[in-house]
Amino acid sequence: MKVNSYSKIRGIILLFLLQSCCLSFIRAQRGNFTGNFNNANELMTDISGKPIYLKVEYNVEGSPFFPVEYYKADIYIKKGKAYKDVYVKFNLQENLVLFKMADGTELSSSVPIQKIRFTDTSRNMYNMVFENGFPAVDKQDEGSYYQVIDTGKASLLKYHSVSYIDKKQYGNASITRVFDQEESYYLLLYGIMQKVGKGQEGFLSLFTDKKEELKKYMEKNKIKCRKEEDWRKVIAYYNSLWSGEN
Numbered sequence: 001m002k003v004n005s006y007s008k009i010r011g012i013i014l015l016f017l018l019q020s021c022c023l024s025f026i027r028a029q030r031g032n033f034t035g036n037f038n039n040a041n042e043l044m045t046d047i048s049g050k051p052i053y054l055k056v057e058y059n060v061e062g063s064p065f066f067p068v069e070y071y072k073a074d075i076y077i078k079k080g081k082a083y084k085d086v087y088v089k090f091n092l093q094e095n096l097v098l099f100k101m102a103d104g105t106e107l108s109s110s111v112p113i114q115k116i117r118f119t120d121t122s123r124n125m126y127n128m129v130f131e132n133g134f135p136a137v138d139k140q141d142e143g144s145y146y147q148v149i150d151t152g153k154a155s156l157l158k159y160h161s162v163s164y165i166d167k168k169q170y171g172n173a174s175i176t177r178v179f180d181q182e183e184s185y186y187l188l189l190y191g192i193m194q195k196v197g198k199g200q201e202g203f204l205s206l207f208t209d210k211k212e213e214l215k216k217y218m219e220k221n222k223i224k225c226r227k228e229e230d231w232r233k234v235i236a237y238y239n240s241l242w243s244g245e246n
Contacts, residue, residue, distance in 0.1 A: 095145065
């Protein structure tokens with residue numbers, strides 16, 4: 001009987017220590033994750049957040065998420081309501097907006113999110129704006145999210161996408177899924193989405209007006225139209241030409 005009593009007492013002590021360790025771990029995790037969780041909880045209530053169940057049966061290289069980690073953002077739904085400082089990231093593979101709650105639960109929205117503005121200053125995500133509702137083009141539809149680089153009479157949009165290949169080494173039963181993220185650019189002008197290519201001539205061909213002004217601007221500023229910053233400058237200049245017109 002004494003042996004049994006001792007075993008029970010030892011079991012109780014071990015269980016108590018295990019629970020204490022688990023609670024300490026959870027508190028530590030929550031301590032590293034700060035934000036306005038009241039807004040996150042309210043958002044989940046309003047949009048009927050659905051839990052994410054990930055069943056991964058392969059090794060992973062790269063990531064289908066953008067950004068890879070969760071960052072603070074302001075969320076705007078189509079009802080016109082805004083939610084501040086909610087932790088967000090995109091699942092590019094499924095075109096989903098994901099949210100993280102205070103307890104670490106990850107959820108996706110069952111209601112379309114109209115606009116996301118990242119407010120986290122810890123990385124280079126600050127003030128990045130993503131929207132949907134643009135005309136369908138290529139494989140994208142009106143529900144696809146684009147990063148808004150510049151907007152006005154014309155809008156320069158960046159589309160983040162991901163593709164993957166599965167690799168299996170000879171003699172190895174495990175599969176490695178390799179994700180590769182890509183970026184493509186689009187010009188929205190007069191309600192038409194056109195893919196942006198590299199080079200001055202190709203970029204100018206996307207416009208139906210102000211071509212001479214744009215050509216002179218590019219020549220004067222030695223803009224080759226081969227990268228995002230070049231396209232952004234030209235679009236900003238194009239929009240400025242319309243600032244005094246109706």
